[in-house]
Amino acid sequence: MIVAAGQGHPGGDLSATDIVAALYFDILRFDPTAPLAPSRDRFILSKGHCTGALYTALAGAGFFPEADLDTYLQPGSRLNGHPNRTYLPGVETNTGPLGHGLPVGVGIAVAGQIDNADYRVFVLTGDGELQEGSMWEAAMFAGHRGLGNLTVIVDRNRLQQGARTEDTNSLEPLGGKWASFGWQVVEVDGHDHAALLAAFDDACAPRNQPRVIIANTIKGKGVSFMENQAGWHHGVPNPEQYQQALAELEAEIHA
Amino acid sequence: MSASAPSSGLFDCRDAYVRAVEELAIADDRIVAVVNDSVGSSKLGKFRDRFPHRLVNVGIAEQNMVGIGAGLANGGKIPFVSGASCFLTARAMEQIKVDCAYSNSNVKLCGISSGVAYGELGATHHSIEDVAWLRAIDNLTVIVPSDPWETAAAIKAAAEMDGPVFIRISRMPVPQIARAEGASFAIGKAEVLRVGNDLAIIANGTLLHQAVAAAQDLAAEGISARVVNMATVSPLDAEAIAACAATGAIVTAEEGLASGGLGGAVAELCARHHPVPMRMLGFPGFLPTGSAAWLMDRFGLNANGIAAAARELVGR
Numbered sequence: 001m002i003v004a005a006g007q008g009h010p011g012g013d014l015s016a017t018d019i020v021a022a023l024y025f026d027i028l029r030f031d032p033t034a035p036l037a038p039s040r041d042r043f044i045l046s047k048g049h050c051t052g053a054l055y056t057a058l059a060g061a062g063f064f065p066e067a068d069l070d071t072y073l074q075p076g077s078r079l080n081g082h083p084n085r086t087y088l089p090g091v092e093t094n095t096g097p098l099g100h101g102l103p104v105g106v107g108i109a110v111a112g113q114i115d116n117a118d119y120r121v122f123v124l125t126g127d128g129e130l131q132e133g134s135m136w137e138a139a140m141f142a143g144h145r146g147l148g149n150l151t152v153i154v155d156r157n158r159l160q161q162g163a164r165t166e167d168t169n170s171l172e173p174l175g176g177k178w179a180s181f182g183w184q185v186v187e188v189d190g191h192d193h194a195a196l197l198a199a200f201d202d203a204c205a206p207r208n209q210p211r212v213i214i215a216n217t218i219k220g221k222g223v224s225f226m227e228n229q230a231g232w233h234h235g236v237p238n239p240e241q242y243q244q245a246l247a248e249l250e251a252e253i254h255a
Numbered sequence: 256m257s258a259s260a261p262s263s264g265l266f267d268c269r270d271a272y273v274r275a276v277e278e279l280a281i282a283d284d285r286i287v288a289v290v291n292d293s294v295g296s297s298k299l300g301k302f303r304d305r306f307p308h309r310l311v312n313v314g315i316a317e318q319n320m321v322g323i324g325a326g327l328a329n330g331g332k333i334p335f336v337s338g339a340s341c342f343l344t345a346r347a348m349e350q351i352k353v354d355c356a357y358s359n360s361n362v363k364l365c366g367i368s369s370g371v372a373y374g375e376l377g378a379t380h381h382s383i384e385d386v387a388w389l390r391a392i393d394n395l396t397v398i399v400p401s402d403p404w405e406t407a408a409a410i411k412a413a414a415e416m417d418g419p420v421f422i423r424i425s426r427m428p429v430p431q432i433a434r435a436e437g438a439s440f441a442i443g444k445a446e447v448l449r450v451g452n453d454l455a456i457i458a459n460g461t462l463l464h465q466a467v468a469a470a471q472d473l474a475a476e477g478i479s480a481r482v483v484n485m486a487t488v489s490p491l492d493a494e495a496i497a498a499c500a501a502t503g504a505i506v507t508a509e510e511g512l513a514s515g516g517l518g519g520a521v522a523e524l525c526a527r528h529h530p531v532p533m534r535m536l537g538f539p540g541f542l543p544t545g546s547a548a549w550l551m552d553r554f555g556l557n558a559n560g561i562a563a564a565a566r567e568l569v570g571r
Contacts, residue, residue: 038331093326093358094358095353100350100354102322103321104326106319107326107329107334108330114332133318134319137318137319141313
């Protein structure tokens, strides 16, 4: 997609892909033929630039044909650089500017709390995104309301667009920050599928407390020359790099 | 504050707003109210007592408040998100743009104490830019009601419509506008309050009754002024403006910036399709401290100011 489009955010896509895959293929309850069913679980990509990860999952889950992925970022494509719910089924709210997804997710969770509904709300945020004040406005209120139907996953790859998070505006102690806002904190390897599924297990979730899963990830995961390189926040592999990336990812899948 | 002290025959439109929201909430359990610690200034105390689970007070956090409104809409609610217009609009502008308008969320934003209602508190608390800012956002309906009846009608019409709406709720005391029996409100439809052929006065909000009074004064001098209530600033009623332009001159008047709001919207349309001489009455920019009434008079936003602009335009 990114190679064909000539632009994209491969670093963040690859750090989030295991999380998004675990959610769409093992955790979320939805019917792709009824994307607005009131009972659906909601997933919000607060780090809206990682549409490479989201669109492949939505297509794989049946929200739209996989062939549409070839139109990514093409003129007039509904596969916009950032997700748009009015273009694409399965998208809950438009994101792109950072700091928007969590307040909206909190609002959905409040609606579910008022209605005593069964659906759950999952919000995936970048770690650099937690430098946005609106995320903490929302985190504070979710803790105050005891939103047990809300789970935030922090894609903790420790890199933001230009540098390391800890060198820019440090987030640590990250778990302590969330805990002090009234959240249950779980920390996992964000590339370990079994560990992610265990973290998402409702049986372990508190009823009257929102939950944050700090998923330790590697930006550019699976492609050796992208891993932990801030320079691959956005960028496009050249033909040799593309072939190498595909070969490495294939090898990992078959390992 | 003097502007909010009710005097005989004058009304604070917040009362009509809160009554309308309560009536809607009785009939439809999807109606919820979202506030930023503004239960008192939004007059939602009774709503809270009656529907304790349907009042969501997010505290002092406007960005979160508007995002939560969009989330509540996603969850099937019809949220009325209310806060002082100066903070609701300026502080949460990107949430209004992205979470409400661009996402086409069914959120009703109520800008309370808009314009110069908080006159003495200074320019931080004046909300004279709100209409200009919001009308630049695509897919956002912007309504500036003029009196209690129209405020209630706009609230109900907003609830019936599926999509994001901003409603400017005035605090400055205004009289109830006299209307023909059976008058109705429709979003996007201007209201002709008086016919006339020497010029047209287009106003909304707290300036509408001043426009009516100006037209009466002008009539006594032999100047026939058409008076049009342009409550919906976006989308604009182009047909009504064409009829105004046919008189040959237009005065606009609003409790907001002289540029970019109602006057700007009318001027853009006229420049493209039917250029006519215009005067746009409003505030020039950051204002001094003073009561709302003093500020309105100081900047000519009253019947005398409108009539003077009309005389100048028609050359008398």
